[in-house]
Amino acid sequence: MDVLLLLVNLIIVAGTDTGESLEPSFDVPIVNVTIIAGKTAVLPCSVDFLGEHKILWMDHRDKVMTFGERRIIFDDRISLERPYSKDWNVHIRNVNHADSGRYKCQIQTTPPKTKFIQLYVQEPAKIIEELSSKDQTVQEGETVQLICNTTGIPTPTVTWYRRSLRHMDEPAQEVARSGEVLLIHNISRYCGDIYECVAFNEIQPEARRQIRVTVEFPPEVYLPNRRIGQLLGLETILECRVTANPQTYSAWKRNGHEIDNDWKYRVVVFEENENTITLSLRIRPIDKEDYGDYVCVSNNKLGSDREKMFLYQYEVRKTTPLPIEIFPPVRPSVQGPDSVDRLDKTTKDIAIKPIPPDGGFPNYGHGKPDSAKYGNNGGNILFPNFSALSLVFLVLTLVCTAR
Ligand SMILES: *[C@@H]1O[C@H](CO)[C@@H](O)[C@H](O)[C@H]1NC(C)=O
Ligand SMILES: *[C@@H]1O[C@H](CO)[C@@H](O)[C@H](O)[C@H]1NC(C)=O
Ligand SMILES: *[C@@H]1O[C@H](CO)[C@@H](O)[C@H](O)[C@H]1NC(C)=O
Ligand SMILES: *[C@@H]1O[C@H](CO)[C@@H](O)[C@H](O)[C@H]1NC(C)=O
Numbered sequence: 087m088d089v090l091l092l093l094v095n096l097i098i099v100a101g102t103d104t105g106e107s108l109e110p111s112f113d114v115p116i117v118n119v120t121i122i123a124g125k126t127a128v129l130p131c132s133v134d135f136l137g138e139h140k141i142l143w144m145d146h147r148d149k150v151m152t153f154g155e156r157r158i159i160f161d162d163r164i165s166l167e168r169p170y171s172k173d174w175n176v177h178i179r180n181v182n183h184a185d186s187g188r189y190k191c192q193i194q195t196t197p198p199k200t201k202f203i204q205l206y207v208q209e210p211a212k213i214i215e216e217l218s219s220k221d222q223t224v225q226e227g228e229t230v231q232l233i234c235n236t237t238g239i240p241t242p243t244v245t246w247y248r249r250s251l252r253h254m255d256e257p258a259q260e261v262a263r264s265g266e267v268l269l270i271h272n273i274s275r276y277c278g279d280i281y282e283c284v285a286f287n288e289i290q291p292e293a294r295r296q297i298r299v300t301v302e303f304p305p306e307v308y309l310p311n312r313r314i315g316q317l318l319g320l321e322t323i324l325e326c327r328v329t330a331n332p333q334t335y336s337a338w339k340r341n342g343h344e345i346d347n348d349w350k351y352r353v354v355v356f357e358e359n360e361n362t363i364t365l366s367l368r369i370r371p372i373d374k375e376d377y378g379d380y381v382c383v384s385n386n387k388l389g390s391d392r393e394k395m396f397l398y399q400y401e402v403r404k405t406t407p408l409p410i411e412i413f414p415p416v417r418p419s420v421q422g423p424d425s426v427d428r429l430d431k432t433t434k435d436i437a438i439k440p441i442p443p444d445g446g447f448p449n450y451g452h453g454k455p456d457s458a459k460y461g462n463n464g465g466n467i468l469f470p471n472f473s474a475l476s477l478v479f480l481v482l483t484l485v486c487t488a489r
Contacts, residue, residue, distance in 0.1 A: 108135045110193045112201045113172065120206040121181055123239075129176040129203045131191030140194045142176040143336060146187020146205070151176060157264035183207050183239055196265075211285035213293045226275055226303040227386065232268040234283035234295055242285040242293070249280040249296075251360050258282060275303045275331065275361060304389025305330035309380050312393075315400035321370030326382030329362045334386035338367045340378075369397075408450060417429075 101426065113132045121127045143151040143166070151159045152166045152174075152401075163179040178185055186207045208452040217235035224230050236242050247258035262268055270277055278301035286292040308327040317320040328336045338345045340351060345351050345367060352368040369376055377399050383392040394452045 108137060110134065110136045110139050110195060110199065112191075112193075112199070116202055118204040118206065118210065118360070122184050123207050124180055124208045125184070127178045127181045127205055127207070128207065129178070129189050131203070132170075132171060132172050132173060133193060136172070136193065142188040142194055142198075143174070143176050144192065146185070146189055148190075151189075154435075159412060181205075181207050183209055187427045201224055207239070208287075208289050209239045210239070210240035210289040210291060211236055211293045213283070213285055213295045215295075218295055219297050221298040221300075223300040223302060224273060226301055227272055230270040230273050230277075230299060232281055232283075232297050232299070233268070234266055234285060236266060236285040236293065237331075238285065238287045238289070238293075240287050242287040245284045245286070247282040247284065249278050249282045270299075273299075273301055275301050275329075277301055278331065278360070300331065302331045302386075302388060305336070305384035305386055305391045307336075307384050307391040307393040309393045309395050310381060311395065313396045313398065315398050316372055317400050317402065318373065319371045321368060322372060322397065324367040324369070324380055324382075324397070326365045326393070327358070327362060328365065328382070328384040328391075330384055331361045332386050333361070333363060334384075336363065336365055336382070336384040338365060339381045339383055368370075372397075374399075402403070446467050464474050 111134050113134045114130060117130060119127055121130060127145075129145070131141065140154045142153050145159065147150050149159055151157065151161075151164055155166060157164060157166060163181075165174070165177050165179075167175045167177050171174070174188070174191065176191075189203045189205060191201045191203065214235045214237060217233070217458060219234070220231045222230070232246075234244055238246055243263065244266050245260060246262040246265070248261045249258040250256055261270075266283075268281065268283070278299055280296050282294060282296045284292055284294050300461050306329045308329070310325050310327065314322060314324065324338065326336075326338065330336075336355075347353055350369065353365050354362040354368070356366065358364055365382060367380070377397050377476055379394050381392055381394045384390060430437055
């Protein structure tokens, strides 16, 4: 009797035990799945003691994806994968943003037990070409709006860089962060450069776009020397620097007539940089009629400018022999086959220039007040108007200076 009772007890105990353990349960905690668009998302669901119960998967719109081992949904990117017998994982191939949401793995008990799986699909930053700015040509003083319209999940940060056209080897300079729109108010000639936006949302690769901004402005003529003296019979070189965009027409004039190249005159154009050329006028040999005024003129569709200089007769004083300076025309800024093609062969000759009586050019530097033009106070001063911007819209005043 005692033995039987013990046996019954044992069975009851064992029965209770088994009853509790055999209740189906999820064996992994709730998870979030984060994946990059295009890849295969694995939504895990692992169940202990499933017994005769069935597993049902619902997608983020509560549509049944699988029931038991069968796929119900009409989407062949989706499959049920069972690496181990307790696994009921759903795979979604080639996921996209529309797949993001809360999925459910459900054990069909009464009431059903549900596990939620949150799927986040990320997309690397992209720049929509059609909605972004093209290269543009503007006039000085205008307001320029550059747009890089981006997509991506999470929302990308857009950073703007400026890359100098004149110094392509220099690293690009960051001008602004976090804005799809870069506004440049009252654009100056020094802002004419390549602007690059880089969109990035921590998912490789980043997206880039370059926009070239050309700033047009009327010519400015600058003469390094306003007066120059030379002996009769020798030669001299007059120099004129023209800054303009576009460079349309520049010339040396004498008595209202453009000076052409001939046996006596030689005009050579040196390209100094993007917007600046130097017109050098070589005169040889100098005779009496050559003394007087020379005018350097330039014009383009936006305006014109002219500057006058004076060539005067220098005479040797009896006692002091005239010091002679021999120098090749140094043109460090002339580079590349393009500009070389434009140079005249005569530039390779040696120019001979006597040093004027007072040891220098009398009026040197009395050209236009020009420090703003040729100053080397490089860099930008930025005034982002933070009060007026949302995270994706940036208003920026870019003060560009010569570099
Ligand atoms: C899943 O993401 C939600 C929302 O971002 C967050 O609140 C939750 O803590 C995350 N859960 C896990 C397990 O990471
Ligand atoms: C980018 O394009 C979208 C869609 O056309 C538009 O709604 C949005 O305003 C654009 N963003 C900018 C900064 O232009
Ligand atoms: C625009 O910039 C020029 C210098 O580049 C300055 O002289 C002028 O006052 C500015 N105009 C405005 C409206 O800010
Ligand atoms: C900066 O933002 C304030 C507030 O929105 C606005 O009043 C002001 O005109 C803005 N300044 C510029 C230079 O855009």
